[in-house]
Amino acid sequence: QSALTQPASVSGSPGQSITISCTGTSSDVGGYNYVSWYQHHPGKAPKVMIYDVNNRPSGVSNRFSGSKSGNTASLTISGLQAEDEAEYYCSSYTSSNTLAVFGTGTKVTVL
Amino acid sequence: QVQLVESGGGVVQPGTSLTLSCVASGLTFSRHGMHWVRQTPGKGLEWVGVISDDGSNQYYADSVKGRFTISRDNSKNTLYLQVNSLSAEDTAVYYCAKDRNTRAVRGVITQWGYLEYWGQGALVTVSS
Numbered sequence: 001q002s003a004l005t006q007p008a009s010v011s012g013s014p015g016q017s018i019t020i021s022c023t024g025t026s027s028d029v030g031g032y033n034y035v036s037w038y039q040h041h042p043g044k045a046p047k048v049m050i051y052d053v054n055n056r057p058s059g060v061s062n063r064f065s066g067s068k069s070g071n072t073a074s075l076t077i078s079g080l081q082a083e084d085e086a087e088y089y090c091s092s093y094t095s096s097n098t099l100a101v102f103g104t105g106t107k108v109t110v111l
Numbered sequence: 112q113v114q115l116v117e118s119g120g121g122v123v124q125p126g127t128s129l130t131l132s133c134v135a136s137g138l139t140f141s142r143h144g145m146h147w148v149r150q151t152p153g154k155g156l157e158w159v160g161v162i163s164d165d166g167s168n169q170y171y172a173d174s175v176k177g178r179f180t181i182s183r184d185n186s187k188n189t190l191y192l193q194v195n196s197l198s199a200e201d202t203a204v205y206y207c208a209k210d211r212n213t214r215a216v217r218g219v220i221t222q223w224g225y226l227e228y229w230g231q232g233a234l235v236t237v238s239s
Contacts, residue, residue: 051225093223
């Protein structure tokens with residue numbers, strides 16, 4: 001099972017919006033609405049930001065939103081803030097024997 | 112609040128075995144499935160496997176099937192990951208995570224959830 005494809009890095013200035021893509025196949029991202037996104041600051045516990053493509057857990061800022069089109073899911077961060085600087089990973093259920101797959105990860109830099 | 116604390120990591124020799132633990136607090140442990148995820152140096156996250164709330168079902172990534180065993184002791188609020196025949200490729204930070212929303216009927220996954228809370232991880236280094 002190959003990892004989902006994400007851009008290695010995305011950057012933006014404070015207040016701007018950025019979008020991170022996550023490309024898979026019809027066996028994972030395209031086939032199910034089980035895409036989630038995780039924020040990871042180095043040395044800390046990862047944190048879920050979006051689940052089931054476009055749902056925000058309680059306590060997550062509404063600056064974070066998710067969507068999906070075909071085999072590609074996206075995470076948009078609006079009103080970029082310094083605290084958003086982190087690594088972001090998408091994840092999807094997959095119909096392969098390995099039930100879940102993560103993306104390659106995207107480093108978000110706030111300029 | 113929910114806390115997950117992994118332990119048992121360290122430097123181990125190739126070919127040996129290791130058991131990681133994850134102690135949970137702030138939740139009714141016996142009511143939730145639990146995952147293990149690892150992050151290899153300089154690389155991304157890899158899902159390792161998940162165990163059902165009562166421990167009766169375990170599911171593994173193909174890459175670890177047959178070498179890794181996930182178990183739990185609900186009386187101790189503790190999750191375990193036993194890793195056998197360790198190699199350099201197993202060098203990673205291992206995270207435990209609480210499941211939310213995954214459902215199974217007679218062992219067949221009918222709904223996939225997400226990893227709601229994570230621990231900070233335990234580093235395992237395989238080196239001679």
